[in-house]
Amino acid sequence: MGRGLQPLPPDAPHPRPARCEGRRWQGLGAHGQPHLRPRRGESGPGRCRDGSHREGTHPPQSRSYLAMTADSMDATVPSRRPALGFIGGGVMAEALIGAVTGGGLAAPGTLLVGEVDEERRRVLREQYGVEVTADNLAAADAELVVLAVKPQHLGVVLQQLRGQLREDTIVVSIIAGARLQTLCEGLEHPLVVRAMPNTPARVRKAATFWIPSAGLSEPALVRVRSLLGALGTEVEVADEAGVEMATGLAGPMPAFVYFLIEAFIDAGVALGLPRDQATLATVESMRGSLELLHRSQESPAALRKQVTSPGGATLAGLKVFESAGVRDAMDAAVRAVHARAQELGRLPLAPLEPGKEG
Numbered sequence: 001m002g003r004g005l006q007p008l009p010p011d012a013p014h015p016r017p018a019r020c021e022g023r024r025w026q027g028l029g030a031h032g033q034p035h036l037r038p039r040r041g042e043s044g045p046g047r048c049r050d051g052s053h054r055e056g057t058h059p060p061q062s063r064s065y066l067a068m069t070a071d072s073m074d075a076t077v078p079s080r081r082p083a084l085g086f087i088g089g090g091v092m093a094e095a096l097i098g099a100v101t102g103g104g105l106a107a108p109g110t111l112l113v114g115e116v117d118e119e120r121r122r123v124l125r126e127q128y129g130v131e132v133t134a135d136n137l138a139a140a141d142a143e144l145v146v147l148a149v150k151p152q153h154l155g156v157v158l159q160q161l162r163g164q165l166r167e168d169t170i171v172v173s174i175i176a177g178a179r180l181q182t183l184c185e186g187l188e189h190p191l192v193v194r195a196m197p198n199t200p201a202r203v204r205k206a207a208t209f210w211i212p213s214a215g216l217s218e219p220a221l222v223r224v225r226s227l228l229g230a231l232g233t234e235v236e237v238a239d240e241a242g243v244e245m246a247t248g249l250a251g252p253m254p255a256f257v258y259f260l261i262e263a264f265i266d267a268g269v270a271l272g273l274p275r276d277q278a279t280l281a282t283v284e285s286m287r288g289s290l291e292l293l294h295r296s297q298e299s300p301a302a303l304r305k306q307v308t309s310p311g312g313a314t315l316a317g318l319k320v321f322e323s324a325g326v327r328d329a330m331d332a333a334v335r336a337v338h339a340r341a342q343e344l345g346r347l348p349l350a351p352l353e354p355g356k357e358g
């Protein structure tokens, strides 16, 4: 069996999971099997695509897939190839590492994190027990490699990794704005996924939108779904614009929500509530409202109307939002994130001078 992974029993019944639910880890690949680096060009590489033809449906978990997973995990020959590598060990990498290792889905020792900052390497090693390195090429030797540097550092990383990846390595980029074509061409590698998760991955409640390049085989897609499903809910979209739109909405949503929470707490304090009570009133009411929305079949608008008695108190507050143009401001904020992410995706890929990151 693989190193610390939890394969499904080969003959267990497997109801097809709902399309967007988090999935049980299915393993990242052939852990434990000896790996010889295939010569480039030995098997036909896929091609980068502009992202238009793959339908966003999950294939049924067929018997043949399960057999493939079980076979690959039953191998007993130890290997030093990491199952999962990270290029960049910051906020998002940490969220992914926590999600993957925290649920016991992958042994920390199967992860290798490439990170420039020595202090970050120390923190990740001590808190998660993962292997760390300053050598990105070592981390990029993993079966599945997550690119988790800021967009401003993508150029350096592409320079380092170009033409260096094993032929079967799957690359998952979570870098805002970085297009599949840029990644495939920059890495000279066809097996690339573009994904946009968010920080609730830390508690396995992320909403991740993703799209693969055309080069990925079905078994490779299964591995990607397993990884992204371990973060929370994952949605494979039909074209790359879907990931870009999700970058405007889902990516920043935690920041938008915390901004609202901060403002409502301050409003409660301004009314005269002690800060702890204002915090509780805001956070527990938000949590309860989301839970109600989640469990009921009713729309947000219907649930809002149930609170808003005609001529009552809530209406007075909502009128303030409408007259202040809050809806328009939210629309503009989402558009601004979307536009900025695309701008980041057009940054020159050469290393930038310090202070010129914009």
Ligand SMILES: NC(=O)C1=CN([C@@H]2O[C@H](COP(=O)(O)OP(=O)(O)OC[C@H]3O[C@@H](n4cnc5c(N)ncnc54)[C@H](OP(=O)(O)O)[C@@H]3O)[C@@H](O)[C@H]2O)C=CC1
Residues within 6 Å of the ligand: 087, 088, 089, 090, 091, 092, 093, 114, 115, 116, 117, 120, 136, 147, 148, 149, 150, 151, 153, 156, 157, 174, 175, 176, 196, 197, 198, 199, 251
């Ligand atoms: N934060 C979020 O909510 C989300 C972020 N993203 C995307 O995820 C990516 C990472 O974001 P985030 O985790 O917030 O950023 P962080 O800055 O926290 O993490 C990036 C890490 O990579 C390190 N790093 C920089 N250059 C290199 C290099 N050449 N090799 C290895 N490591 C390097 C950085 O070190 P140093 O700090 O010393 O530069 C830093 O520790 C971004 O592209 C972002 O667009 C996607 C979804 C949500």
Ligand SMILES: O=C(O)[C@@H]1CCC=N1
Residues within 6 Å of the ligand: 176, 247, 251, 252
């Ligand atoms: O602010 C950023 O650039 C990233 C993208 C989505 C969330 N954070």
